[in-house]
Amino acid sequence: MTWDWSAVGDFMPHFWDGLLVTLQALVLGSLISFALGLVWALLMRTPTRWVRWPVGVVTEFIRNTPLLVQLFFLFYVLPEWNITFSAMTTGVVAIGLHYSTYTMQVYRAGIEGVPVGQWEAATALNLPMTRTWTAVILPQAIRRVVPALGNYVISMLKDTPMLMAITVLDMLGEARLFAQQNFQFTEPLTVIGVAFILISYPASLLMRALERRLVR
Numbered sequence: 086m087t088w089d090w091s092a093v094g095d096f097m098p099h100f101w102d103g104l105l106v107t108l109q110a111l112v113l114g115s116l117i118s119f120a121l122g123l124v125w126a127l128l129m130r131t132p133t134r135w136v137r138w139p140v141g142v143v144t145e146f147i148r149n150t151p152l153l154v155q156l157f158f159l160f161y162v163l164p165e166w167n168i169t170f171s172a173m174t175t176g177v178v179a180i181g182l183h184y185s186t187y188t189m190q191v192y193r194a195g196i197e198g199v200p201v202g203q204w205e206a207a208t209a210l211n212l213p214m215t216r217t218w219t220a221v222i223l224p225q226a227i228r229r230v231v232p233a234l235g236n237y238v239i240s241m242l243k244d245t246p247m248l249m250a251i252t253v254l255d256m257l258g259e260a261r262l263f264a265q266q267n268f269q270f271t272e273p274l275t276v277i278g279v280a281f282i283l284i285s286y287p288a289s290l291l292m293r294a295l296e297r298r299l300v301r
Contacts, residue, residue, distance in 0.1 A: 092272040096263050100276055103259030107245050110177055110255065114245075115238050117181025122188030126196065127218075129189070148186035153247055155179050160251040176248040184237055191233045195226035232296035239285050239292070256280060 128140045147155070156179045160172065170178070199222050207217040246257035254262065260273035 089269060089272055092267065092269045093276060095267070096260070096273045096276060099259040099263050100256065100273075100280070103254055103256035103277075104280065106173070106248075106253060106258075107242070107255040110173070110180060110245050110248060110253070111238070111242050113177040114180035114184065114241055117178065118184035118188050118237065118241070119234060121181060121185035123192050125185060125189035126192035129193065130196070144186040144189060147183060152179065152183045152244060153250060155183055156247060156251050172248075172252045175251060176245075176253050180241055180244065180248075184241055187237055188234060191230045191237070192226065194233075195230035196222060198229055199225050232292050235288070235292040235295065239288050242285055242288075243281065 125140060125144055129137055131137060156176065159170070159179050160175045163169065203221055203225065204217070207221045212221070245255050248255050249258040249261065256277050260277045263273045264270040
C-alpha cells in the first residue's frame with residue numbers, strides 16, 4: 086500500500102465542506118441540548134406531579150434509545166404524518182434532543198449542589214422565586230457544571246458521523262463519498278481520523294483546564 090498525496094489534495098475541498106457541516110451540527114445541536122436540558126431540569130423540580138411524571142417518562146425514553154433510531158424516526162417516520170424537515174435540521178434536532186436528556190442530569194446535579202444556605206438567604210431576603218433562580222441559584226449551578234457540559238460537546242462531535250445515515254454529508258460522509266467515487270479509502274479516512282483528534286483532544290484539555298479553574 087502506498088500513500089497518495091494527490092488523493093489528499095483532491096479530497097481537501099470535500100473535507101472543508103464536511104467540516105463546515107460537522108461544526109454547524111455540533112454548534113446548533115449543543116445549543117439545543119443546553120437550553121432544552123435546562124428546561125427539563127427545571128420542570129423536574131416543579132411540585133406538580135403531573136408535570137414531573139410526563140417529563141420523566143419522555144426523557145428516560147429518549148436517553149435509553151439509540152441516537153441512530155431517533156434519527157431514523159425523525160427522518161423517515163415523521164413525513165408519514167406530514168411533518169417534514171431537511172436532513173440537516175433533522176440531524177441537529179435529533180442530536181440536541183438526545184443530549185438534552187444528559188445535560189438535564191448535569192444541570193440537576195449542579196442545582197442540587199448549591200448550598201442550602203443560598204436558598205435560605207434568598208428566602209430571608211424575600212426574593213421572588215424567579216429572582217431566586219436567575220440571580221442566586223442558576224449562576225452558581227451553571228458555573229459548577231460547565232466542564233461536564235463541555236464533555237458532552239465532545240461526545241456530540243464524535244456522534245456527528247451518524248448524520249450520514251440520513252444523507253447529511255459531514256466529514257465522514259464526504260470521505261466515504263470521495264472514497265467510493267475514487268476507490269481510495271486510506272487517504273480520506275485517515276484525514277478524517279486526524280481531524281477528529283485535532284478537534285477533540287485540545288477541546289478535552291481545555292475542559293480539564295476550565296474545570297481546575299472553576300473549582301478553585
